Amino acid sequence: MADSTLAIGAGAASTPRRQVGSLKKLARRRATTALLLCAPLIVLIVSLKVYPTFYAVFLSLLDRKMNSFVGFDNYIFLLSRPSFQLVIFQSCLFALTAVLMKALFGFVLAHLMHNIRGKNQRIWRGLLLVPWVIPLALSTLTWWWLFDPSYSAFNWTLNWLGFESIPFLGTTWNARIAVIAVNVWFGAPFFMIMYLAALKSVPEQLYEAAAIDGASAWQKLIFITLPMMRNIILITVLYSLIVTFADFDIVRILTNGGPQDSTHLFATYAFTVGIQSGNIPRGASVSLFMLPVLATLAFFVLRDVMKRNKEIST
């Protein structure tokens, strides 16, 4: 391509070879600047997210004093303990139930909101999003107060209606339900917002065409709404599964894993074992049990996002 025998007019200073060289330099300079701009991000992520993950694996293979290698002993020990087996069960139960309910509520709410047009919708939306806005730790405290064994306002209302008081956090299943309820209260608005956005993006004409074709409201839902919203539904459910599965705040504040370890999740159990009892390697092992599930979920999220990523990067 480089035609070195270029006939140059008067006053020309550059030779072709120098042209190509400095062009390359220009291109390289831009790529270096670009990388430099990304550097803080990469350094941050690698040092405080990637490295700790691998470090956690390393830690989980050590003994309590962190002097010697014990291989998979921590994992085997954990799996043999009933309290940990409960943790596995509870985490899965919690994640699946809570996400299902959040998705359902969010879906219903989105449809209800969609019926309201114009400015009013903003007001309702504003009110319904409040659970999401309040810091979770603080709103969980309020729930704890609402569930308090002696002073619960809920129980006062039940008594006033003629019912017995309920020990919300006192029994195993009550506590589990309470934890799930708080999580659903907190997360449903998120689902509502996402689904509402998705609903808005379904062209009105599709529904009109279906109406002419004779579809009932139920059929419209099944054959038009759900398929068009499929992507958003999938992404929000997967994302929420990941976040709910790894939740810490609610259980820690509401029940601290009790009563009798019946509400412990991986996160809270890891905290109790690792930080409170001071057994770092075992705590790391607890956390790492989440990795396979998280990785699988992340894989599915990634696959869906990659499709859209192609359009975005350059």
Added chain:
Amino acid sequence: MTSVTAGAGAVPRKPKVGSLERQNRWALRGSYAALSVFVVMFLIPPFYMIMTSLKSSAEISAQKGNPWIAQNPTLENFIYLISNAQFQRYFFNSVWVTALVVVISMTIAILAAFSLSRMGFKGSQVISTGVFLTYLVPPSLLFIPLFQIVGSLGLINNTWVLVLLFPTLAVPFCTWIMIGYFSSIPRELDEAALIDGANYLQILTKIFIPVALPGIIAATIFAFTVGWGAFLYPLAYLYSADQAVLTVGIVRELIRGDVFAWGTIMAACVMGAAPPIIIYTFLMDYYVAGLTAGATKG
């Protein structure tokens, strides 16, 4: 659906149209009713939070009457907190930590997003996807190894550790949002600016940031929310009262098994929840944009 009758004695056509309208009106009324139920359910905790904060310890312990309404509302809890040095410390720590975290996170995110969405270079795709992936790694996985790392840095029980760690919670998603917004700016705008004589820094500051301002606000709100409300990291790494932030401070210090302090606790919660709520009231649309940006733009 036609109800045409032959000849005279016409059935008025109006009810046909009216009944459709009436159907819609009933659907609307039903929606409002159902939504009201949900609103009540969603707002019970915040409402009760405020109510309790207005009760004196005497009223709480007396347990007389309807707990849902403050019988003798008083501001004594708030006054107590505002003049309490420890609470002031918590609030102050939360403020400066969150402020720093927001600035740091947004700077990193904007620079990286500009680079990834505009200056196409080998591997930018990989990095973008990687950024999104790491967002899915939860703090509950990292806090144990980070405990060791933070310890070796000598930052245990030092509020500065939050300034170091909180950006990891916010930056991935903020970058993701900004990449989405930056990518939607047409390339011709860059080229026009290049010809007008701008260098890359000027393009970023004079063109991209103003045009993508909604995205920046949304991402900033997100970073603020994450920083202000974070609980696990502060709980794991901060121990003394003067190093704590609001979330940990309220939960750990104020709960002393003393039931009658709940008025104070709730008042503290109200004050802790106030900044996000205030921001939310004024910038609700950006809040929502930030949430949906994840799905629609990225």
Added chain:
Amino acid sequence: MSQVSIRKVVKAYEGDVQAVKGIDLEIGDHEFVVLVGPSGCGKSTTLRMIAGLEEITSGEIWIGGDVVNDVPPRDRDIAMVFQNYALYPHMSVFENMAFGLKLRKFPKDDIKRRVDDAAKMLDIEMLLDRKPKALSGGQRQRVAMGRAIVRNPKVFLFDEPLSNLDAKLRVQMRTEIKKVHQLVPTTTIYVTHDQVEAMTLADRVVVMNHGVIEQVGAPQELYHNPQTRFVAGFIGSPAMNFMPCRLEQAAGALRVRLSDKLSFPVPASRTARYSAHAGKSNLVLGLRPEHILDARPHVEPDQHDFDMTIDVVEPMGMESLVYFTVEGVPVCGRVSPNAGAAAGKSMKLRADLSNMHLIDDSTGKVL
């Protein structure tokens, strides 16, 4: 001192795809040159290389006597008008136009004077405080031009600026652009795929195809003397008719034979040029529709009548287009609206061979 020289410029992408295959072009001071051609011919790529938005794989580009290959766009002293206007959405019209001057640290009064002058010239003074989204397409295009004018550059570059406008607006803006060039005679390089724009605006037209320049010349020159089949078929609307033919020599006279029944004598003025190709059979006769008329009383030299069955008639008001077939090839003619053309009927047509073109089908060159 604002000539532009393009010398042996090549633009290649990865995978050895060559968008521009080595072109040479000299553009003089104050000239209005239009690069025209179909999509993918390399005209936009060439323009962007002149602007500095694309890197030059090899060759040299000179602006005003300096080589600009390694010079960034801001230092080339050029201004560009984009197809999609590229107006900064968050700035007012005034700020959009002033942006380049502000970056170059011009004094405030100077900026205001320049912007006001340009706004007056383009009739957009009342829009100075508005934001781009409050403007119509035509107004936005004018602002884009204003932004280029205030810079007072050596060269204006236009990248298909009228493609996004509706037909009527396009005609209006074409005239505007021509008027502006008369007032501000900056060297202009204009890219379009519309040959009508090229013909009406240009001092010289550069026809490009597949990354090479087919022909350069004044509009009239390209119209009357196209050098290749591509140029002949690209310029002019409706397009030139191409009919396969044979060149026969009989009794010292050349005839162009289209079919067993249809042939025309070659005009005397062309005999010398074509005699060398007598007997060849892979030739194409190029005849513009405006040179296939209805038979009128007065016959000019080199005009020959023939009968033809008309397939389709398109009445255009001031004329009618008639379509017929010769040996399977559709041919178009332009006849008077009163000539009595009707579909399915036979009609007497007249071919004006003084404007004929003979093309060698194997090389595509006009003989």
